[in-house]
Amino acid sequence: MAKIIISAFLCLAMFGSLAQAAAGACREANGTAPVAGSCDAYIECKNGVAEEKLCPDGLLYNEKSTGYPCSYPIDVECTQPQARLQAAQPTDECPHQFGYYRMGDASHCGQFMNCAAGRGFVFDCPEGLAWNPATYKCDWPDQVEDCDAEAFLGFRCPPLAPKSDLLGEQEQDYTFHPSQENCQVYFICIEGRPRRIGCGEDQAFNQELNQCDDIDNVPNCSSDIRAKGAEIKAARASAAAGRRKLN
Template sequence: MLSLILGLVSVVAGEPVSVCRPTGDRYFIADGAQCDRFHMCDEDGNLAAEFLCQDGLVYEPVSKQCGLPFKIDCLGSGRTLLQEPQAQGNCQRLNGKWAVAGTCDEYIDCMSGVERKVTCQNHLVFDDATGDCEHPDTANRAGCTAEELYGFECPNTVGQARYPAETDCRAFFTCGIFTNYHPRLGGCPVNSVFNPASQACDDPENVPGCENYYSTA
């Protein structure tokens, strides 16, 4: 375990801390104020060493490893301080994910200062809070809402309903309580189209206006 942690940390000098307790074995403990710093205590309860996660990573006390901050609660644990950023290229820190300005589905993924641009698939958008690609109604990013991206707003309906997308016979919007009545884009399998009458995917010949959707003529 120690070797895994040390691969993404550096030993740092800091003020002595009285957080160690004698346990008969060495163990790690999170710093009380800085989320990317942690300590190793020796068998007798003395502070043996202090470590700093690589820039952009924070310490997770349960797994005892450094990771991206999206699923690690620094704020709730009161560990709000971080080391100074080591920006490099488009990486605001050596490790992390950041939305590409002016886009909804692109982000920069940085690992140890090496960056790559990633595009979310299947009409998903990048969520700054989770670091993942999410449905627009879940991500709730300004300028990237489902209504703004699709040009469609859910009618005031009770329960769940589907509505056709005017520009594509295969596409439809689902509106309901599970999306908080924001539209979620869906699509029918190849060789079928959405039938508004049945609220389901159907053969093209059964949907007026979509009979020739797959025609090669």
């Protein structure tokens, strides 16, 4: 009988110490906490009971999240010393199970892939913009470190006129240039690197104003572009007239 009592006491003591250890990992009864030395592992606490979990491959534990505790690396500042990560789980389409990845080389910067559970979904940036892996956004190509803006846009900025002590500083460090292929497109050169700007469907680039203008004020547009612009303006005018009648 004494042995049974002692054994029961030892079991209770062991269970109590384990419960205290689990509870010690929990700062609150319900919530999450980081794991020392890891950026993608975390402690999940439910009713004071702690369980170590791992974020899906490609995501990191986000201590600041108020919902799902795993986020893309751009949203997480992992300051764990000698932080370790789980081994990558690549597929035929993706380098990690989750993440955003640019496609193409330095002259083809406008596509990116979103990987979700190992499946890759390809997206195109709006025309003239490049995928920026530093911000997870489509950006001006001259702002993307590994994008060759000139090759990507098919336009090379002419050299700026040399500065002269007699003439003083140049008035502008950017210049405007029409597209030779499309009157509704122009380029702005900033510090010698181009950005592509598109006008509205019923507008075109006016070289005298250095901005988009009514297509009727731009004589160098083709007849097809003019006809399309006139059609769009007529449709808008008809829609506006219909709204006025309803009011």
